[in-house]
Amino acid sequence: QVLLHQEGAGLLKPSETLSLTCTVARGSLNGYYWSWIRQAPGKGLEWIGEASYTGSTNYNPSLKSRVSMSLDTSNNHFSLRLSSVTAADAAVYFCARMTYYDIVTGTHRRDFDSWGQGTLVAVSS
């Protein structure tokens, strides 16, 4: 079973850039889309964006101007950068694998079947 392990700084000052990495173990980046999702304290889940094994990216329009994602297939990890953070960006950040085709049913799907452990990011001056 694939494992996702997150790393990155958990305490930032306003205006700094959040940088997180998610390393994939027991699996490959190829053939999947890789997303970042965040959850503010006591709140629901917000999709930040995704990067595919083909190199394409899609971002949440609400964050698009500040987000950048990339894949490093040689090291089997993918990354998130979020610039100009404010207190509103404080949350637990999760990386996740998105599966887009189900071999069992032969149908398309779009859901997150593996998740990282989460990284708590605080923003404070």
Added chain:
Amino acid sequence: EIVLTQSPGTLSFSPGDRATLSCRASQRVSSNFLAWYQQKPGQAPRLLIYGASYRATGIPDRFSGSGSGTDFTLTISRLEPEDVAVYFCQQYGGSPRYTFGQGTKVE
């Protein structure tokens, strides 16, 4: 944006009860692209149901999903103490591509 509204907000149960959780979409969602997750305190979400009705790998058969169009349901039969968690629905489509419901807390 496709907004998912979950109800009830909180559900209290006794072991052995049956729980029915609702997820209503503001626009039609393809059944292929509706999923349910379970999140326990301090943990990442876990995929329970994908394609509206297919159980993910390793999920007990007391969890089932149904629905189409704008109305979807997660049913937990024979609730067990380990099912205490928050349950989220998620859809793909529109902009942003993925949205989640606000969650139903089962306690």
